[in-house]
Amino acid sequence: MLGVSHALSGAALGLAVAGFGSWLVEVPATAGSVLTFSAVCAGAALLPDLDHPSSTVTRRFSWASMVASRVVRPLSALLYRATRASRDTGRGTHRGLTHTALCAVLIGVLVNLASARWGTPVLVGTLFVCLALAIKGLDALVPGPPSLVIAAGLTYAVEVWVPGGTAGTAGWLGAAVTLGMLVHAVGDAVTESGAPLLWPLTIRRRRWYPVGTPRPLRFRAGGRVETMLVAPALTVGVLVLVVLVVPGVLPLVLRIGAHVGQLLPH
Structure with missing residues (x-):
């Protein structure tokens, strides 16, 4: 899938989990916690492509992300050779x-432990990195520095101006990272190549079995199905979820609608 689809699917999943999940467990959510969780999930949905030298995430942070990619790729190859099955x-x-579920869970646990131990610096840093990735994934036309500036500005706005800020996500923000990475792998699983989500389980004598939907239901990454159906549907879904689950947004939309209605001629 393209970066825009990965970012949108991550944002949609993050909004749904943070918004509806808080209702299910009867823990009041703040606008800051919902937006932080969904933004991190959207950015983390691009993280698995660190194993590709020309991906958005690899090119996003100059030498830092390039170095990370050059660590991830040989590590992945080494693990592949050490654990591959006969087929x-x-x-x-x-x-x-x-692109495995196990890797997503481990990274999420590390983020949870770090955010519980060091708090705000980890929360803000994670939000900034993931916002920068999400912005670049959503708009490939934004050149490097401006998108980083936008991400810094949005991170500051969430922390300082949005009710609740990032504080309410300490100790569980790693769940957003895990979900984002998982939704990326699931997104790749519905394309032609599939993804080894269930490694190291052996399936049909393959430990790196490319899990995917039935062949007739798969589509080509960047093809017409994705650009004309999947991406627009995800965009609408994200907008609807923002209105429904971010505290304070629905009343604001209703007030704006009422005001516009008063201005229109009867």
Whole structure:
């Protein structure tokens, strides 16, 4: 899938989990916690492609992300060679370790532990990085520095001006990272190549089995199905969820609608 679809699917999942999840467990959510969770989920939905040298996430933070990619790719290849089964083929560099559920869970746990231990610096840093990735994924036309400036501005706005800020996500923000990485792998699983979500389980004598939907239901990444159906549907879904689950947005929309209605001629 394209970066825009990954980012939108992450945002939609993050909004749904943070918004509806808080209702289910009867824990009041703030606008800051919902927006932080969904933004991190959207950005994390691009993280698995660190194993590709020309992906958005690899090119996003200059030398830092390039170095990260050059660590991830050989590590994934090494693990692939060490654990592959008799029918596994390929090199394990792209759509390898970072596209597995186990990797997503481990990274999420690390973020949770770090945010519980060090609090605000980890929360704000995670939000900034993920916002920068999400912005670049949503608009490939934004050049490097401006999108980083936008991400910094939005991070400041969430922390300082949005009720609740990032504070309410300490100790569980890693769940957003895990969900974002998982929704990326699931998104790749509905394309032609599939993704090794269930590694290291052995399926049909393959430990890196590319999990996917039935062949007739798969589509080509960047093809007409994705650009004309999937991406627009995800966009609408994100907008609807923002109105429904972010505290304070629905009343604001209703007030604006009422005001506009008064201005229109009867």
